[in-house]
Amino acid sequence: MRAKPLAGSPFGGRPTSAQEYGPGLSLLLVTPLVLLLVGGFLYPVGKLFWGSVFVPEATFANYARILQEPLFLLVLCRTFEIAFVVTALALLLGYPVAMAMARVSGRTAMLIAACVLIPLWTSVLVRSYAWIVLLQRNGVVNNALIETGLTGTPLRLLYTQGAVIAAMTQVLLPFMILPIYSVVRNIPDDFVRAARNLGAGSLQAFFRVTLPLSLPGVTAGVLITFILSLGFYITPALVGGPGTLMMSTLIGQQTTELLDWPFAGALAAVLLAATLLLVIVFRRALALNKGFKLG
Amino acid sequence: MDKLGVAEGLINRRKLLGLASGAAAAGIGLALPELVMAAPFEGLVERARQAGERQVVVAGGTGAYGDLVKKHFYLPFTEATGIEVVPTGGGYGEKLAKLKAMTSVGKVEWDVITLSIDSLTPDVTSLLRDLGDCAGLPDVASQGVDGSCLREGVMFDIGGGVLAFDKRSFPEGQAQPAGWADFWNVKAFPGPRALPNIGNPWWALIAALEADGVSRDALFPLDIDRAFRKLDEIKPHVTVWWKSGDQSQQIFRTGEVVMAMLFSGRAFRLRGEGIPLGISWNGAPLDAAFWAVTKAAQHPNAALALLDFIYTRPKAHAEFAAESFGSTAQRGALDFLTADAKASSVLQPANWSNIVRVDREWLAANREKVLQRWSMWIAS
Numbered sequence: 001m002r003a004k005p006l007a008g009s010p011f012g013g014r015p016t017s018a019q020e021y022g023p024g025l026s027l028l029l030v031t032p033l034v035l036l037l038v039g040g041f042l043y044p045v046g047k048l049f050w051g052s053v054f055v056p057e058a059t060f061a062n063y064a065r066i067l068q069e070p071l072f073l074l075v076l077c078r079t080f081e082i083a084f085v086v087t088a089l090a091l092l093l094g095y096p097v098a099m100a101m102a103r104v105s106g107r108t109a110m111l112i113a114a115c116v117l118i119p120l121w122t123s124v125l126v127r128s129y130a131w132i133v134l135l136q137r138n139g140v141v142n143n144a145l146i147e148t149g150l151t152g153t154p155l156r157l158l159y160t161q162g163a164v165i166a167a168m169t170q171v172l173l174p175f176m177i178l179p180i181y182s183v184v185r186n187i188p189d190d191f192v193r194a195a196r197n198l199g200a201g202s203l204q205a206f207f208r209v210t211l212p213l214s215l216p217g218v219t220a221g222v223l224i225t226f227i228l229s230l231g232f233y234i235t236p237a238l239v240g241g242p243g244t245l246m247m248s249t250l251i252g253q254q255t256t257e258l259l260d261w262p263f264a265g266a267l268a269a270v271l272l273a274a275t276l277l278l279v280i281v282f283r284r285a286l287a288l289n290k291g292f293k294l295g
Numbered sequence: 296m297d298k299l300g301v302a303e304g305l306i307n308r309r310k311l312l313g314l315a316s317g318a319a320a321a322g323i324g325l326a327l328p329e330l331v332m333a334a335p336f337e338g339l340v341e342r343a344r345q346a347g348e349r350q351v352v353v354a355g356g357t358g359a360y361g362d363l364v365k366k367h368f369y370l371p372f373t374e375a376t377g378i379e380v381v382p383t384g385g386g387y388g389e390k391l392a393k394l395k396a397m398t399s400v401g402k403v404e405w406d407v408i409t410l411s412i413d414s415l416t417p418d419v420t421s422l423l424r425d426l427g428d429c430a431g432l433p434d435v436a437s438q439g440v441d442g443s444c445l446r447e448g449v450m451f452d453i454g455g456g457v458l459a460f461d462k463r464s465f466p467e468g469q470a471q472p473a474g475w476a477d478f479w480n481v482k483a484f485p486g487p488r489a490l491p492n493i494g495n496p497w498w499a500l501i502a503a504l505e506a507d508g509v510s511r512d513a514l515f516p517l518d519i520d521r522a523f524r525k526l527d528e529i530k531p532h533v534t535v536w537w538k539s540g541d542q543s544q545q546i547f548r549t550g551e552v553v554m555a556m557l558f559s560g561r562a563f564r565l566r567g568e569g570i571p572l573g574i575s576w577n578g579a580p581l582d583a584a585f586w587a588v589t590k591a592a593q594h595p596n597a598a599l600a601l602l603d604f605i606y607t608r609p610k611a612h613a614e615f616a617a618e619s620f621g622s623t624a625q626r627g628a629l630d631f632l633t634a635d636a637k638a639s640s641v642l643q644p645a646n647w648s649n650i651v652r653v654d655r656e657w658l659a660a661n662r663e664k665v666l667q668r669w670s671m672w673i674a675s
Contacts, residue, residue, distance in 0.1 A: 071671045138550045156534055242536045242673040
């Protein structure tokens with residue numbers, strides 16, 4: 001018998017792959033992925049960052065420019081703001097769905113899974129255009145509002161920050177739901193039952209048992225959603241206006257329209273650095289939080 | 296072996312030319328200079344023939360547009376002169392980059408290049424043949440709209456950033472927007488508006504200054520501060536800053552806006568789809584493409600002949616205009632347009648004279664500054 005990891009982990013009981021396969025085989029198995037990452041990710045990104053400092057000559061002028069021109073800081077702040085709001089909304093909307101998915105069974109579970117997965121498999125482009133159809137001046141939403149007498153003239157919905165947030169939340173929702181679902185599903189029902197047995201109300205059982213145990217899923221969902229929102233490109237470009245310009249669009253402009261690759265590299269580096277910083281802070285905060293279920 | 300009935304009589308002239316050159320070669324002594332005086336285009340063709348230029352390489356448009364140019368101009372040119380047109384193409388930026396590269400290695404494969412008028416900056420003009428006042432291209436002077444000769448090229452497609460409005464919102468018989476002052480007048484002409492955000496902010500600045508009452512001949516140098524102040528006024532009413540020609544059409548199809556600054560070609564396309572658009576050329580910034588001969592062209596005479604040829608045959612220009620939803624700088628085409636197209640054609644003297652030309656020197660000096668200020672203004 002090999003040493004078993006502690007019980008209670010959803011994946012406990014099975015030996016890890018490092019225990020199963022020898023180091024040579026492990027290395028061999030991981031080589032394709034490493035090659036792909038190096039060739040398809042590390043090399044081009046590294047080259048871009050290298051270019052932002054050393055092309056045409058060693059200078060930090062590109063980074064200084066980001067600080068000097070107010071546009072770039074404005075867009076950076078706005079990008080984070082939108083990403084925060086989208087992540088928070090996705091968590092609020094996604095958590096109950098993940099819970100429901102994990103708790104029901106049979107047809108209902110299939111139906112919920114279909115509602116989550118089919119949009120995920122649908123092109124982002126199609127979903128973004130669907131939002132245009134909904135939100136345009138003579139679109140579904142405005143027509144409904146006018147017919148019910150809630151407004152006399154069509155509201156301005158499309159090409160606003162609200163439209164970007166709504167569409168991005170919908171597009172990214174599955175990335176929040178699925179990680180939470182996979183964790184919640186593995187929390188044994190007995191835990192909640194035990195809590196209820198000991199006198200906890202259903203709310204108390206949720207906040208003191210289910211929620212803390214689902215935090216790893218929440219962390220994963222929040223991180224994935226947040227990082228994807230930061231780099232989102234298609235949806236903001238389609239349903240947003242120039243007033244909702246985000247970093248990825250700005251970087252796209254620099255690379256495809258203005259052909260200023262060194263500066264685009266600088267913008268990308270700043271975005272990546274800011275993202276990593278936030279991810280680290282977030283993980284730290286969550287790690288500290290782990291104590292609260294005991295308290 | 297000429298096919299008759301094409302190219303409006305040029306065939307016969309070509310036969311004549313053939314005879315003339317044959318006669319000259321046979322030493323019969325038909326005075327060639329006289330022929331040049333009498334029939335200038337034939338003179339250009341004859342010069343190409345004597346230089347042994349059997350083809351002309353044109354870096355023009357591609358796709359459906361390129362096919363139309365080929366049908367209405369390249370093929371008839373070959374028909375009329377026997378000079379083969381070798382078409383190649385690409386986007387303006389791409390072509391310019393290639394021309395620069397070819398010039399730097401000293402082997403320019405293109406004889407004629409078509410470019411946007413906005414790209415006529417000093418670094419580009421140095422790559423193109425100086426045509427002077429186009430005296431060598433008599434049909435340009437006699438058949439072109441005012442200003443067709445650009446010194447380094449001749450205008451071909453002409454159009455502009457017109458004020459287009461939806462007649463369902465502003466029907467005939469009632470007040471209709473007739474200029475940029477009306478675009479800014481949200482009380483008399485209510486409804487959401489659209490302006491372009493496609494990297495040429497000076498178009499919006501021109502409209503703003505026109506709306507602010509700056510007289511047309513005093514527009515340049517643009518008073519940038521004043522223009523942005525005026526733009527601040529209209530910003531809340533501009534719901535769409537369109538990023539592509541397709542988008543600019545779509546917002547009228549779905550009724551997203553009631554008026555906009557549109558490329559004239561897009562406005563005519565929408566009309567072709569049955570969308571009732573009113574079109575005003577009053578203060579529309581000029582958008583034009585020109586054809587130029589490269590400085591190191593290998594077939595310069597054939598190229599010059601082609602540049603003159605595209606100012607002949609007005610009927611072909613009218614057909615090209617109808618099929619491409621654009622217009623060319625050939626004045627005579629107006630007589631062959633339908634009544635409806637005629638009234639709103641840029642070739643109408645009243646429309647052409649109302650167009651605003653961007654001061655290229657001002658633009659070259661201020662482009663970066665304006666672009667930067669615009670991107671900040673529009674993002675905040």
